[in-house]
Amino acid sequence: MKSQQAWRRGKKMSLTRNEVERVSLLARLQLTEDDLETMTTQLNQIVGYVEQLAQLPTDNIQPMAHGVERFNVFANDERRPSLPCDEALTNAPRRDDDCYLVPAVLGD
Amino acid sequence: MADLTDYTAVKLLSLLQAGELTSTELTKAYLDRIEACDQKIGSFLRTDPEESLKHAAAMDRRRNAGESPGPLAGLPIALKDNLCTRGQTTTCGSRMLENFKPPYDATVVEKLREAGAIPLGKTNLDEFAMGGSTESSALGETCNPWNTTCIPGGSSGGAATCIASGMSPLSIGSDTGGSIRQPAAFCGVVGLKPTYGRVSRMGLVAFASSLDQIGPLARTAEDAALLLEVIAGHDARDSTSLDQSVPRYRSVLQQPLKGLKLGVVEEHFGEGLDAEVESAVRESIRVYQELGAKITSVSLPHSEYAIATYYVIAPCEASSNLARYDGVHYGYRTDENILHATLKQQRSGLSATDDEQALNNLDSPLVRLYRQTRAEGFGAEVKRRIMLGTYALSAGYYEAYYLKALKVRRLIRQDYDEAFREVDLVIGPVTPTPAFPRGSKIDDPLAMYLGDLYTVSANLAGVPAISIPCGFSNAGLPIGLQLQGPPLSEDRLLQAAHWFQKETAWHQRRPALN
Numbered sequence: 001m002k003s004q005q006a007w008r009r010g011k012k013m014s015l016t017r018n019e020v021e022r023v024s025l026l027a028r029l030q031l032t033e034d035d036l037e038t039m040t041t042q043l044n045q046i047v048g049y050v051e052q053l054a055q056l057p058t059d060n061i062q063p064m065a066h067g068v069e070r071f072n073v074f075a076n077d078e079r080r081p082s083l084p085c086d087e088a089l090t091n092a093p094r095r096d097d098d099c100y101l102v103p104a105v106l107g108d
Numbered sequence: 109m110a111d112l113t114d115y116t117a118v119k120l121l122s123l124l125q126a127g128e129l130t131s132t133e134l135t136k137a138y139l140d141r142i143e144a145c146d147q148k149i150g151s152f153l154r155t156d157p158e159e160s161l162k163h164a165a166a167m168d169r170r171r172n173a174g175e176s177p178g179p180l181a182g183l184p185i186a187l188k189d190n191l192c193t194r195g196q197t198t199t200c201g202s203r204m205l206e207n208f209k210p211p212y213d214a215t216v217v218e219k220l221r222e223a224g225a226i227p228l229g230k231t232n233l234d235e236f237a238m239g240g241s242t243e244s245s246a247l248g249e250t251c252n253p254w255n256t257t258c259i260p261g262g263s264s265g266g267a268a269t270c271i272a273s274g275m276s277p278l279s280i281g282s283d284t285g286g287s288i289r290q291p292a293a294f295c296g297v298v299g300l301k302p303t304y305g306r307v308s309r310m311g312l313v314a315f316a317s318s319l320d321q322i323g324p325l326a327r328t329a330e331d332a333a334l335l336l337e338v339i340a341g342h343d344a345r346d347s348t349s350l351d352q353s354v355p356r357y358r359s360v361l362q363q364p365l366k367g368l369k370l371g372v373v374e375e376h377f378g379e380g381l382d383a384e385v386e387s388a389v390r391e392s393i394r395v396y397q398e399l400g401a402k403i404t405s406v407s408l409p410h411s412e413y414a415i416a417t418y419y420v421i422a423p424c425e426a427s428s429n430l431a432r433y434d435g436v437h438y439g440y441r442t443d444e445n446i447l448h449a450t451l452k453q454q455r456s457g458l459s460a461t462d463d464e465q466a467l468n469n470l471d472s473p474l475v476r477l478y479r480q481t482r483a484e485g486f487g488a489e490v491k492r493r494i495m496l497g498t499y500a501l502s503a504g505y506y507e508a509y510y511l512k513a514l515k516v517r518r519l520i521r522q523d524y525d526e527a528f529r530e531v532d533l534v535i536g537p538v539t540p541t542p543a544f545p546r547g548s549k550i551d552d553p554l555a556m557y558l559g560d561l562y563t564v565s566a567n568l569a570g571v572p573a574i575s576i577p578c579g580f581s582n583a584g585l586p587i588g589l590q591l592q593g594p595p596l597s598e599d600r601l602l603q604a605a606h607w608f609q610k611e612t613a614w615h616q617r618r619p620a621l622n
Contacts, residue, residue, distance in 0.1 A: 029482050030480050039491070
């Protein structure tokens, strides 16, 4: 807890507004000017806090991606019924027969 | 007969089985209670009284016909609104899924239906289960029944409040970093996060897949045991679910505690722990001593890094999982006419100023559809976590943040393994303070995150943990006790919680709702 508060005080502005804007494109989020400003401040606080992880030596530690580490869960290679197309499409915002409808991708 | 909504699930079940009570009477009693109280509390996003009573009547008919209709037959239950219910709206507290009707039931919902439980409705939560106060829900406000100016905790705020205020005998929540245990502590009820993989996640809307786990909330450990027995078990449709038999939790509860070795987590009594919470937890440790438990001190030395680790891993997984909300496959989509008009206006604006580079960088209609849909469909906390995760996973930062956090995660797990070589369970607080006033942390996300410091480690390590009522603050707010155990020790956790509840009466207090 002590080091946590020290880290909060020692927060530095490492993420620029431009960088946050670039991340918003990667994240497919449209942010307003106000959003960008708030997001830059808040992300800097949080990133500043998590940077304390760099203090810990972890050279010979294997990363742990899961709480329970299991490998090679196989399913039998056989055909099974799956969700019918019509049911899968019932929640689509727009559809055209058996397809999802989206704005034109190529040209106008 | 006294007020039915005051009974435990186990007691109600015995009345149903003895024919002294019908499911219709019981379901009506809870629906009436919801009608009378929920306007004040806001536990439920939706109820469907007609549908619930139809199920109850069917269950009564089966019992009258001499059938044995399942281990929860006739008992009402509330479901957190991130569990898919076939054909019934499942929103995750988000505009994005406001009108989403899943084409299938979650495995847990299927198991509950088979066991004869009566779904009462869907409970409120932080949007996509991201938060610790239920304030990030876009679709409703939930108050703490002990003091309605305070938050109920989260993300399973509705799941905890409906138990605390007698609007359901049992409920299902989900816990990614404390989302069952923390609201249980703030509302004075029991909440269990099982071992990762103990309960199938199939049909639970994904937030952080390596951390999410479904679990029971109830008034007593015995009720939680009854419910866990039904929902636990292997599921071929969740490849991370454990292929291990499910113990008969309720029969294990009765075995005496003598000889149980409890480790007090040193790091959980440091700076930041509220004095009233500390004294309630220390008093609880004394109760266990009297019950015959051996108390020692243990260390989880990497605890102080748990929040930093969690707030890298959880947002990374969330940003990947939530990429599916694109306005194309299901859920909300922005207005396309406005979208095309806006793009056209921006294009002509940029052409007029001859800004060729900006013109080239302008989103294509499809990319803008994604971006605008997500901007309008998600709330601030969800956007923040998507941004954080996307940043931490982006080129140049992956190793410094995500990979680093995965390594520290192993150190945190090793701390537990080490501790459980010495003791059977570890004991400590659930939260640093009791429930806080609504609105007090909403603009300070980091302050909100720091409240998770005792709960996130169990998710990172995949171990089970339970929250039990263990006292009240001077202001009249509940305080929770946390027990954590090695993988698949739910039986021991429930047994320890059960004996505590036999010795104490904290779980019998009720908030005044009138």
